[in-house]
Amino acid sequence: MGVDGGAVQSLVAVRGRALKRYAFLLCGDDDRADDLVQEALVRTLARRHPSEPAELEAYVRRAVVNLVIDESRRAGRWARLRPMFRARRVSYEEEGPEEAACARSWTRELLATLPPGQRACLVLYYLEDLPIAEIANILRCGQGSVKSQLNAARGALRRLSTKVEATNDETTSTKEGNREFERG
Numbered sequence: 001m002g003v004d005g006g007a008v009q010s011l012v013a014v015r016g017r018a019l020k021r022y023a024f025l026l027c028g029d030d031d032r033a034d035d036l037v038q039e040a041l042v043r044t045l046a047r048r049h050p051s052e053p054a055e056l057e058a059y060v061r062r063a064v065v066n067l068v069i070d071e072s073r074r075a076g077r078w079a080r081l082r083p084m085f086r087a088r089r090v091s092y093e094e095e096g097p098e099e100a101a102c103a104r105s106w107t108r109e110l111l112a113t114l115p116p117g118q119r120a121c122l123v124l125y126y127l128e129d130l131p132i133a134e135i136a137n138i139l140r141c142g143q144g145s146v147k148s149q150l151n152a153a154r155g156a157l158r159r160l161s162t163k164v165e166a167t168n169d170e171t172t173s174t175k176e177g178n179r180e181f182e183r184g
Contacts (some may be wrong), residue, residue, distance in 0.1 A: 008041065008045055014053070015057050020037050022127075022128075023040075025127060026119065027068055036064050036068065037064065039063075040063035040064045041060055062138055069120060072115070113156070113160060118152055118153035122153050125146075
């Protein structure tokens with residue numbers, strides 16, 4: 001009932017990097033993304049025998065999402081597993097590789113604060129560009145649940161990014177005030 005080795009090799013050779021990126025966005029950790037893809041391949045390929053490579057990849061992607069959600073349920077809330085959100089000063093005035101890396105890091109930290117269901121919905125909706133109905137099918141929940149999760153995630157990200165901007169503004173105004181005091 002398993003899949004032949006050629007199909008596995010073909011999938012990993014052609015879509016392996018995309019599967020890893022997908023897993024990385026869901027879990028936020030490079031090493032864990034490798035483990036998730038490997039475990040999803042083992043679980044999926046041991047039980048299913050899809051006839052087409054696209055169908056095989058869809059099973060693996062679904063398994064990755066389920067693994068991330070299952071891990072977080074066993075461990076409790078996702079936020080306790082991740083470092084607490086730390087406000088970092090990010091300057092967007094200059095466009096360069098350091099600022100881009102800082103912005104990516106900041107985005108990952110924001111996403112890591114979300115519960116796994118909300119994070120999965122955001123990734124599937126915005127990155128994978130899937131419709132609500134398909135996300136509901138993948139996550140095995142109702143469309144209303146997906147909409148609710150997306151709304152909650154957007155609200156949480158909005159609140160967190162507002163807090164960070166306020167912290168950055170306070171830091172900037174304090175530094176400028178100190179400079180004026182030193183000059184005067």
